[in-house]
Amino acid sequence: MRKRIWCGILTLAVAACTTLPRPAPPSPPAPSAAPLSITELAAAIAVDAKRSDHEADSAIRGELAAEASRDAQACLARAPQAAACLYGRAVALGLEARAHPTRAGELLSNMLDTLAHAESADPMYDEAGPARVRALVLIRAPGWPLGPGDAEAGLAAARRAVTLRPLYPPNLLALAEALVKMGDLSGARESYTRARDAALALPAAADRDEWLGEADQGLRRN
Numbered sequence: 601m602r603k604r605i606w607c608g609i610l611t612l613a614v615a616a617c618t619t620l621p622r623p624a625p626p627s628p629p630a631p632s633a634a635p636l637s638i639t640e641l642a643a644a645i646a647v648d649a650k651r652s653d654h655e656a657d658s659a660i661r662g663e664l665a666a667e668a669s670r671d672a673q674a675c676l677a678r679a680p681q682a683a684a685c686l687y688g689r690a691v692a693l694g695l696e697a698r699a700h701p702t703r704a705g706e707l708l709s710n711m712l713d714t715l716a717h718a719e720s721a722d723p724m725y726d727e728a729g730p731a732r733v734r735a736l737v738l739i740r741a742p743g744w745p746l747g748p749g750d751a752e753a754g755l756a757a758a759r760r761a762v763t764l765r766p767l768y769p770p771n772l773l774a775l776a777e778a779l780v781k782m783g784d785l786s787g788a789r790e791s792y793t794r795a796r797d798a799a800l801a802l803p804a805a806a807d808r809d810e811w812l813g814e815a816d817q818g819l820r821r822n
Contacts, residue, residue: 638684641675644668645688652695665695683722687729690714694737705747708737712748728764728771731757734773739781751781769799769811776818785822793819 636644648668652661672692675685689709697707712734721728724733738754741747755778761771776791796815802808 635678636671636674638675638679638682641671641678642684642688644671645675645691649691649695652698657659661695662699665692665699668695670694681721683718683725683730686718686721687733688712690718690730690733694733708741711750712737715768723760723764727768728761731764732759732771732774735761735778739774739778751778754778755782767798767801769795769802769808769815772798773811773814773818776815780818780822788822789819792822 607699645668650663650670652664655661656666668688669692672685674687675682675688693707693711693714697704697711700707715730715734716727717736719734721775723730735754735757736769737771738748738750738757741749743749755775758775758778761768762775765771772791772795776788776795779788779791792815795821796812799808799811799815
């Protein structure tokens, strides 16, 4: 039963993180090549997260989670206090939670702890990403005793993200979702509307279209 519950909600482990920067994946280095930089390792983790988000094969998702975990460990070995490495490790833990739902409670708790460290290192990283992703995990995960979900803490994290980057659509979408969870449908509609307006103000791009779609869906539901 617990495994079915986690399988149903663990797209959050990836979806919450898809606003990571997504430069093209680095080419595999030759044996004599220099180690990947922090930026390259963070980008590689982001690529794995994006691929996992669209991958139906659980075996491949497991491989992507393992690859992201290796890159995160390599990043932390180079710069253990860097926000990019801590954030990348949090994303990797989310991928592991999705790939291994029987361990999801433990993995998501570790993910939340790592996001807290990333937020302390650089709250602005990835457009207030540590607070935004933390909010989504807390909102969507089951609460105690099944998981670390906490709607009130999720709302507080979403508000922090919006305070830091008030015109970034994913932050407004996270706040809207948190308000829905707390039963504030009027506030949620306002946030969905603000997210839609903020997305419309951006140049045409795939992310912009995705954010517009999420805002429109939220407005239709609420």
